[in-house]
Amino acid sequence: MTTTSAEDFDTIRIENLGRRFGGTTALQGFDLTVERGEFIALLGPSGCGKSTALNCLAGLLPLTDGQIYVGEQRVDVLPPEKRDFGMVFQSYALFPHLTVAKNVAFGLQMRGVSRRETTRRVDDALRLVRLEDQAGKLPGQLSGGQQQRVAIARAIVIEPRVVLMDEPLSNLDAKLRLEMRTEIRRLHQTLGLTTIYVTHDQEEALSLADRLVVLRAGRVQQIGTPQQLHDNPANWHVADFMGYRNLIDATVAGEPDGQGRVRIEADDLSLLGAAVNPVMPGDRVRIAVRPSDLVVHTAALAATSPVNTLEAQVEIVEYQGREYSVEVRTSAGRVLHVRADLAPEVGATVLLSVDPSRALVYQDDLDGIPAVDPAAVVTA
Amino acid sequence: MTTATARTKPPRGSASLRHRLADRGIDSQLLFLVPAIVFILALFVYPFAYGFGLTLQPSEETVDRWGGGILANYVRFFGDAFTFESVWLTARLAIPAALFNVLAAIPLAIKLKHRFRGKRLISTLLVLPITLGTVLTAQGLLIFAGRQGWLNQALLNLGIIDQPLELVHNYIGVLLSLIISGFPFAFLLISSYLSGIDPSLDRAARSLGAGWGQRFFRITLPLLAPGLATTFILTFVLAFSVFPSATLVGDPSGSTRVLAVVAYRFFGEQFDYPMASTVAIMMGLAELVVVAIVLLGRSFLYKGSTGGKG
Numbered sequence: 001m002t003t004t005s006a007e008d009f010d011t012i013r014i015e016n017l018g019r020r021f022g023g024t025t026a027l028q029g030f031d032l033t034v035e036r037g038e039f040i041a042l043l044g045p046s047g048c049g050k051s052t053a054l055n056c057l058a059g060l061l062p063l064t065d066g067q068i069y070v071g072e073q074r075v076d077v078l079p080p081e082k083r084d085f086g087m088v089f090q091s092y093a094l095f096p097h098l099t100v101a102k103n104v105a106f107g108l109q110m111r112g113v114s115r116r117e118t119t120r121r122v123d124d125a126l127r128l129v130r131l132e133d134q135a136g137k138l139p140g141q142l143s144g145g146q147q148q149r150v151a152i153a154r155a156i157v158i159e160p161r162v163v164l165m166d167e168p169l170s171n172l173d174a175k176l177r178l179e180m181r182t183e184i185r186r187l188h189q190t191l192g193l194t195t196i197y198v199t200h201d202q203e204e205a206l207s208l209a210d211r212l213v214v215l216r217a218g219r220v221q222q223i224g225t226p227q228q229l230h231d232n233p234a235n236w237h238v239a240d241f242m243g244y245r246n247l248i249d250a251t252v253a254g255e256p257d258g259q260g261r262v263r264i265e266a267d268d269l270s271l272l273g274a275a276v277n278p279v280m281p282g283d284r285v286r287i288a289v290r291p292s293d294l295v296v297h298t299a300a301l302a303a304t305s306p307v308n309t310l311e312a313q314v315e316i317v318e319y320q321g322r323e324y325s326v327e328v329r330t331s332a333g334r335v336l337h338v339r340a341d342l343a344p345e346v347g348a349t350v351l352l353s354v355d356p357s358r359a360l361v362y363q364d365d366l367d368g369i370p371a372v373d374p375a376a377v378v379t380a
Numbered sequence: 381m382t383t384a385t386a387r388t389k390p391p392r393g394s395a396s397l398r399h400r401l402a403d404r405g406i407d408s409q410l411l412f413l414v415p416a417i418v419f420i421l422a423l424f425v426y427p428f429a430y431g432f433g434l435t436l437q438p439s440e441e442t443v444d445r446w447g448g449g450i451l452a453n454y455v456r457f458f459g460d461a462f463t464f465e466s467v468w469l470t471a472r473l474a475i476p477a478a479l480f481n482v483l484a485a486i487p488l489a490i491k492l493k494h495r496f497r498g499k500r501l502i503s504t505l506l507v508l509p510i511t512l513g514t515v516l517t518a519q520g521l522l523i524f525a526g527r528q529g530w531l532n533q534a535l536l537n538l539g540i541i542d543q544p545l546e547l548v549h550n551y552i553g554v555l556l557s558l559i560i561s562g563f564p565f566a567f568l569l570i571s572s573y574l575s576g577i578d579p580s581l582d583r584a585a586r587s588l589g590a591g592w593g594q595r596f597f598r599i600t601l602p603l604l605a606p607g608l609a610t611t612f613i614l615t616f617v618l619a620f621s622v623f624p625s626a627t628l629v630g631d632p633s634g635s636t637r638v639l640a641v642v643a644y645r646f647f648g649e650q651f652d653y654p655m656a657s658t659v660a661i662m663m664g665l666a667e668l669v670v671v672a673i674v675l676l677g678r679s680f681l682y683k684g685s686t687g688g689k690g
Contacts, residue, residue, distance in 0.1 A: 060583050080586040093584035097602050097682035106598075107588035140684050158588065 009071030010036055012162060012194065018065030019052050026052040027218045030066070034162075037192045041199060041209035043241065049218035050198045054164050057196065058087050070161055081110075086155030086193075088165040092147045094139035100150050101126070101135040107158035125157035128187065145176040149183070156193060165197045169204065181207060202241050206230065214238045216366070235277070236286040236362040244288035245337045249364065252283045261356050268332035269310040273359035284364040291337040293358040296326065296344060297351040309353045312336060314344045328352070431657040438654050453658035463642055463659060467666055470620055470638040473551070475670075477558035478616035481566035482608055489570040490600070493579075503571075510564040517560050518628035522548055525556070553629035554636045558622060562615040569614065573607030574600075602682055609678040613671050620667050639663040 017030035027049040034040050042050040055061040057068060059080035068076040075083050086107070094103050101122050108118045126132045129149040139147055148168055155163055168184070169177045185208055188195055199205050205212050206226040214221040214229065214237075222234040233239035236247055250266040262275045264285055273287050297309075312328035315335075326338045328350065336352070344350055393400065401407065438452035448455035457463045492503055509517065525531050525547035532544040547553060577600065585595045623640035630636030639659055647656035 058583075058587055060586070080583070081589045081591055083587075084589070085587060087584065087587035089580050089584060091578065091580050093578065093580040095581060095585075095599055096685050106585070106590070110589040110591075110594060138684065154584075154588070164587075 013069040016066040039195045041205035043205040044215035048215040086160035086163045090167040092151045125153040129153045163195045239288035246289040248287040272356035273361040275361045277363040288360045292339045294338045296340040434654045434657040474619035477619045481562045485566040485570045507564045514624040551635045557625035558619045569611040
């Protein structure tokens with residue numbers, strides 16, 4: 001019986017995890033402490049090391065550096081079959097020759113659970129993922145979404161200490177992906193299993209996770225709650241991932257004032273922004289602004305004399321339900337993304353304004369800045 | 381009569397005849413089949429029918445001695461120890477050789493599925509015997525494993541044996557030759573079947589707590605089994621029709637008097653074409669029996685997608 005296995009630890013500690021492939025470093029200095037029951041998302045573009053980290057945790061890839069502890073037990077020295085981690089694969093990896101019920105029962109049989117107990121737990125797990133009618137079918141007879149639900153049932157039925165999910169939704173179409181996202185959230189709320197979830201989709205990560213880990217080129221960029229990352233990205237890379245679609249290269253034109261505001265200038269604009277990293281006059285910086293933080297003032301409204309503005313010409317207007325997504329171009333040819341409640345005229349010149357606190361100013365150079373200490377971000 | 385109207389044929393489409401024929405797979409591309417059909421008719425169907433006809437025209441000598449009218453050749457095949465025992469002698473060579481080839485190829489194919497240094501060299505060495513003809517293999521075996529061969533010389537000089545091992549001109553010699561020539565086929569086939577199995581299945585099984593043996597017997601083997609059956613059939617058929625090595629490194633008048641040798645005797649020494657054809661037909665029949673048994677067993681196995689490519 002392994003039902004008690006989920007009870008015997010409080011945290012999972014990942015210390016200085018590293019993995020090199022030949023000469024290239026896929027993952028470096030990865031530190032993370034996961035509380036029991038927490039849902040962690042590893043987020044980053046492809047090749048950032050997030051899947052490497054997951055495979056190292058599962059034991060499917062040997063480590064080059066570091067240790068992994070579950071409670072006080074060191075697990076990185078154990079083979080995958082001894083770790084008691086459940087894994088959900090992007091390709092589902094269902095056993096094609098076994099029925100749905102036997103797929104789900106597989107892990108329990110490997111653990112020597114009695115037949116009666118196995119049947120009961122398989123039934124429970126299938127009911128949980130709403131597939132009780134499909135128990136006798138082969139995986140090939142199911143749709144993609146159903147197959148992924150079987151894969152999830154197979155991983156959670158063994159009540160593993162940790163559930164690892166490797167981009168489980170990326171093979172599904174957009175509508176199913178949303179449904180399954182809710183399903184995964186529901187399962188996590190019901191069962192409270194510690195989960196580490198890998199994805200490249202920031203919406204998925206934000207909506208599912210208690211905490212996010214953003215990776216780039218094998219290094220952690222920021223760790224924090226969805227809100228922390230959403231509102232206070234630690235560098236422009238994280239900002240880019242968090243939906244700050246407008247990244248403007250510019251130069252610092254003056255000393256920061258008391259509130260951390262700083263004037264930055266580029267060839268066609270001059271704005272006040274909030275310096276996130278320490279900056280000096282003359283530094284090359286990158287300003288990150290969300291489309292929704294750029295307010296459009298059409299000629300008629302210009303009388304209200306907004307501050308912190310720039311001028312641009314409307315190029316593309318897309319209707320997106322409640323609002324419009326607008327692409328504008330500045331006199332220097334810079335393309336900016338804006339949201340507007342009313343559709344501006346294509347070709348019209350508009351005035352855009354931004355609250356200085358929502359124009360985040362970052363150091364241009366990513367590697368010069370040390371990875372942000374999560375504790376520091378919490379207080380920010 | 382509503383039922384009658386419900387059963388009327390769907391209306392015929394207004395497309396041209398050409399389109400309607402193409403819809404059923406009849407178009408000018410069928411002409412590509414012509415060479416293959418001519419080839420099969422001229423080189424298989426006609427000779428086979430002719431040979432079968434011959435078996436029903438037994439020589440007077442056979443009819444006098446074995447009776448049975450036009451079936452005298454078949455009566456003789458089952459009645460004459462010289463021919464009937466040969467079925468057993470052939471099976472005794474072909475089945476163990478095919479079994480060994482399949483079973484020995486599995487671990488090698490599994491090991492060589494992973495990438496490692498020197499993999500290409502090893503696979504090349506394993507497949508190389510395909511390029512050698514059976515005659516060359518037999519010649520090599522005689523030189524290597526004969527009474528005066530390197531192997532016996534070495535073992536004698538090392539004092540491991542005091543009498544040369546009898547490895548050629550007997551059952552063992554032919555078995556060795558069948559393994560050398562059949563193994564590369566088995567290895568290549570099983571490797572390709574194996575590469576069709578999604579490697580993440582193995583990882584999934586690991587994460588669920590399955591050890592090495594459990595993964596092999598519960599995941600890999602069931603998915604590989606239909607491929608193993610096919611591989612067994614192919615190497616078995618190759619081995620069952622053995623002729624050159626049975627004469628060159630075997631004992632063709634004794635323990636390796638396989639069906640092909642018997643047929644050749646009737647044809648080349650006794651000039652009894654009808655009897656030679658009968659042996660050939662019975663050889664095909666014996667193969668069919670084994671193939672049918674294996675295919676029957678295969679029909680109980682999972683044959684769907686194996687989760688990977690191919």
